[in-house]
Structures are given as structure tokens and as C-alpha cells.
Amino acid sequence: MKTMEVKVGNVIIGGDNPIVVQTMCNTHTSDVEASVAQCIRLAKAGAQMIRLTVPSLAQIEDLRAIRNRLRDKGIEVPLMADVHFSSEIAIAAASVVEKVRINPGNFHKDHEKAKEQFKKLVEVCKENGTAIRIGLNHGSLGDRITNLYGNTPLAMKEAVMEWLKMCVENDFYNVVVSLKASNTFVMVEAYRLLAKEMEESGVVFPLHLGVTEAGNGDGGRIKSAVGISALLSEGIGNTIRVSLTEDPENEIPVAQYLADRYDHKIHSSMVSLTLEGKKAIATYDAPTRERLLLDFSCDFGKRLLDKELDEVELIGCEDAEYLVDELMQAARRKFYRPEYIACPGCGRTMYNLEGTFEEVKRRTAHLKGMVIAVMGCIVNGPGEMADADWGYVGEGNGKVSIYKGKSPVLRHVPETEAIDRLLELIEKAED
Numbered sequence: 001m002k003t004m005e006v007k008v009g010n011v012i013i014g015g016d017n018p019i020v021v022q023t024m025c026n027t028h029t030s031d032v033e034a035s036v037a038q039c040i041r042l043a044k045a046g047a048q049m050i051r052l053t054v055p056s057l058a059q060i061e062d063l064r065a066i067r068n069r070l071r072d073k074g075i076e077v078p079l080m081a082d083v084h085f086s087s088e089i090a091i092a093a094a095s096v097v098e099k100v101r102i103n104p105g106n107f108h109k110d111h112e113k114a115k116e117q118f119k120k121l122v123e124v125c126k127e128n129g130t131a132i133r134i135g136l137n138h139g140s141l142g143d144r145i146t147n148l149y150g151n152t153p154l155a156m157k158e159a160v161m162e163w164l165k166m167c168v169e170n171d172f173y174n175v176v177v178s179l180k181a182s183n184t185f186v187m188v189e190a191y192r193l194l195a196k197e198m199e200e201s202g203v204v205f206p207l208h209l210g211v212t213e214a215g216n217g218d219g220g221r222i223k224s225a226v227g228i229s230a231l232l233s234e235g236i237g238n239t240i241r242v243s244l245t246e247d248p249e250n251e252i253p254v255a256q257y258l259a260d261r262y263d264h265k266i267h268s269s270m271v272s273l274t275l276e277g278k279k280a281i282a283t284y285d286a287p288t289r290e291r292l293l294l295d296f297s298c299d300f301g302k303r304l305l306d307k308e309l310d311e312v313e314l315i316g317c318e319d320a321e322y323l324v325d326e327l328m329q330a331a332r333r334k335f336y337r338p339e340y341i342a343c344p345g346c347g348r349t350m351y352n353l354e355g356t357f358e359e360v361k362r363r364t365a366h367l368k369g370m371v372i373a374v375m376g377c378i379v380n381g382p383g384e385m386a387d388a389d390w391g392y393v394g395e396g397n398g399k400v401s402i403y404k405g406k407s408p409v410l411r412h413v414p415e416t417e418a419i420d421r422l423l424e425l426i427e428k429a430e431d
């Protein structure tokens with residue numbers, strides 16, 4: 001899909017340009033030293049754009065300091081401010097960094113006021129050459145939209161179209177759009193609907209792709225590869241972020257693989273493929289296990305998601321059965337373990353997210369089919385965990401809230417007890 005070009009500092013997204021790889025710091029933005037060090041590592045690893053959270057106006061000066069320190073060192077990687085729940089922060093950040101991500105679901109409570117504030121944001125962006133990402137997430141659709149369209153891919157597309165129309169009304173086109181979801185089916189459908197509508201309208205903004213809260217390890221990689229590759233293989237998507245609940249440096253090789261594959265710089269290592277009705281049997285000659293896992297996810301994820309295939313078999317690989325199970329789960333065709341939703345963490349995270357997520361996975365592994373979320377902060381976590389049956393949400397100060405569906409059932413639980421309490425609640429509810 002041919003899109004407009006968007007300039008973000010020294011990087012161009014869209015048009016005929018290669019797919020841009022981006023990531024996000026998980027340092028506290030107020031810790032300028034640590035954030036600068038992480039940005040340097042991420043840029044060296046291949047990140048072409050880096051996002052930092054800006055939770056309050058107080059962090060605007062930290063953001064400026066990080067940017068200045070990087071530029072003084074000759075590191076020109078464009079920076080992006082990630083802003084939620086405050087249009088004022090977005091407006092302030094727009095004169096400091098190259099791009100501002102806003103979430104339509106929480107830009108401003110009042111829709112009319114949101115339009116006014118967006119106009120102000122656009123003015124600052126025009127003055128400074130700043131880009132905007134309209135970054136909608138499935139979990140944070142506002143009530144006004146869900147009352148009209150339900151909690152659906154259509155609702156996501158409609159919500160974002162309202163904002164794109166506002167961009168056009170304000171004659172502002174330096175805009176990238178995302179419609180992320182943790183559910184690969186919802187994510188792929190939402191982007192497809194949006195791509196179709198933009199093409200029909202003749203105003204085609206570049207798309208930022210990602211499977212949000214994908215988790216970690218093999219599962220996070222496979223889920224991200226399934227969702228992102230399904231769209232890139234259709235020519236949809238101009239910049240990508242693979243969100244893993246790990247060190248963000250680990251995201252880069254996965255994202256780079258996807259960018260290279262769909263920029264036609266590399267090919268699958270599959271050496272044989274047999275089709276028996278709706279079953280595929282494949283063998284690979286991959287140089288590494290990670291490469292095998294990604295090749296396999298991209299070769300078959302979309303076909304499973306779209307129900308062109310019902311089954312896959314992997315021949316000649318030690319953990320073939322496990323990889324097939326993971327792929328089937330990522331494509332939402334078979335749930336052989338719980339479905340985990342875990343945010344990647346960012347400057348808002350106030351506890352050991354990676355360690356806690358691993359422990360939650362270890363202790364809930366038997367709860368096949370249940371959706372369990374582990375979220376880094378109480379500000380965005382509850383809104384972002386979409387369809388989770390249970391949620392473990394960090395409050396800060398060593399405390400945790402436990403959610404059942406969208407409602408908190410226990411608050412201020414000490415971190416040391418929180419997994420036990422979560423397990424007790426699940427067991428009681430299952431009785």
C-alpha cells in the first residue's frame with residue numbers, strides 16, 4: 001500500500017522507504033543518565049527511532065536533557081514522547097522531540113475539548129517539524145466509541161478515522177497511525193479495515209505495526225511475528241515495534257528480521273513444503289533456533305489466522321511439537337496454555353516486571369485457555385489489558401492491584417504476597 005511520507009527527524013516513514021525499526025526505553029525518563037545510556041545501546045543495536053514515556057510535565061526537561069546529551073554525542077536517532085492522559089504534556093513535548101505519540105482513548109476526557117487541544121498540538125508540531133503518532137490500542141477504546149461499535153476491530157478503525165479526519169481538517173499530514181492489540185486476530189483485522197478505508201479515501205497515512213503486550217520469550221516473538229508479518233506480507237505497514245517484556249535491546253533483532261524479510265532482503269529457510277488439504281508439513285534449514293521460529297511464524301501465521309490452513313507440522317526439529325503449539329496459540333487456533341498479556345514495561349514501571357511475569361507464568365501454566373495479564377503500571381495497565389480474565393497490576397511503592405476482568409478485586413497487596421493472592425482468587429473462582 002503506497003502511503004504518504006512522514007518525516008521524523010532524519011528518518012522517513014512510508015512512501016517507498018524501507019520499513020523502519022523502532023523501540024521504547026524502559027528506563028525512568030527522570031533518570032537521564034540511564035535513559036541516555038539505554039538510548040545509545042538501542043541505537044547501536046539498530047533502533048532507528050526510540051520512544052520514551054513522559055508521565056508528567058516535570059519530565060519534559062528530562063526529555064530535553066536526554067535529547068541534548070545524545071545530540072552532543074553525535075547520536076541523531078529521532079526520539080518520541082509517549083504521552084497518555086494529558087494533552088498538555090503532548091503539546092509541551094512537541095517542541096522537544098521529533099515525534100509525539102498520543103492515545104486517542106485518553107488524550108482528553110471531553111471529545112470537544114480534545115479537538116481544541118489537538119489543534120494546539122498540531123500548531124506546535126507544524127512550527128517545529130514534529131510528527132504525531134495517533135496510537136490507538138484495543139484496550140483503551142473510549143466508552144463513546146464502544147457504545148457505538150462494540151469492542152471490535154471496526155470500533156478501532158472508526159475511532160482512529162475520527163482523528164485522521166481531524167488531521168486533514170487541520171491540514172496536518174506528518175502523521176503515523178497505529179491500531180495495536182494483544183489479540184493477533186483483532187490487530188490484523190483492525191489494520192486491514194483501516195488500510196482499506198484510507199485507500200478508498202485517497203489519503204493514506206503510514207502505519208506503525210505492533211502486537212501490544214505480546215509477552216516474552218518464544219511466545220512473545222511468535223505472537224509478534226504472526227501479527228506483524230500477516231500485514232507486512234500484504235504490503236501494509238511502514239514502521240514496526242516488537243514489544244517484548246524483556247530488555248528492549250532484545251526487540252531489535254526480531255524487528256530487524258521482519259523488516260528485512262518484507263523489504264525482500266532475506267528469505268525463509270524453509271526447504272520443503274507438503275500440503276495435505278488444509279494441513280502443511282514443512283522442513284527448515286535455519287542457521288539458528290530463533291531464525292527457525294521466526295521463519296516458521298511468518299510462513300504459516302497468516303495462513304492459520306485466516307483459516308487457509310488448520311494444521312501445521314514441523315519436521316526435523318527437536319521441539320517441533322512445542323513450536324507448533326505456540327504458533328497455533330499465537331494465531332488463536334488452539335489454546336494449549338494460558339494466554340498471557342504482559343506489557344513491555346516503560347518508565348512508568350515500578351517493580352521487577354520481567355521477573356514477576358516469569359513467576360506468574362510458572363505458577364499459572366496449568367490454567368489452559370485463561371487470559372492472565374501482568375502490567376507494569378496502574379495508570380495504563382488496567383485500560384490496556386483488554387480481555388484479560390485476571391490482571392496483576394503494579395501500583396508502585398511495592399504494592400499490587402489484582403483485577404478480575406475490568407474490576408479491581410484486591411488493592412494495595414504487598415508484592416511479596418501478590419502472586420499467592422492471585423492464585424487463591426483464581427482457585428476460588430474456579431471452584
Ligand code: SF4
Pocket residue numbers: 343344345346347348349375376377378379380381384
Ligand atoms: S502498562 Fe506497561 S508499557 Fe504501558 S505505560 Fe504502564 S508500564 Fe508502561
